[in-house]
Amino acid sequence: MPEQWNKYAPTAARRHGRPGRELRPKTVTVDIHSHVAVPAAAKFVEPYLDWDTIPLAHFANAETRALSQKQEADIRARAGHDHRLADLDAMGIDVQLIAPRHRNVITPSHSRSP
Secondary structure: OOOOOOOOOOOOOOOOOOHHHHHHHOOOOOOOOOOOHHHHHHHHHHHHHHHHHHHHHHHHHHHHHHHHHHHHHHHOOOOOOHHHHHHHHHHHHOOOOOOOOHOOOOHHHHHOOO
């Protein structure tokens, strides 16, 4: 397989240089787009997932799957409050809003026997 081309470098969509804290206005900056990963929930639903029914997995080629696995490993390596708070500080984010959508919540009525 060829070398990974995606290095998670800064996007070309904007100018870079100074850290977020220097660029942001002197008001409170709130991140309203965040993701939540709950390892215990992921472990719980794993037996019920059929990867062939998930388009992003089903139609991915080997390179895309390898990149997705690398991204997942990188995210897991930075899991935890200390890493997240350091990342938010570096970006100049003061508050992060977490509001999971109801469809992402698993209740007993949604579970099935394996």
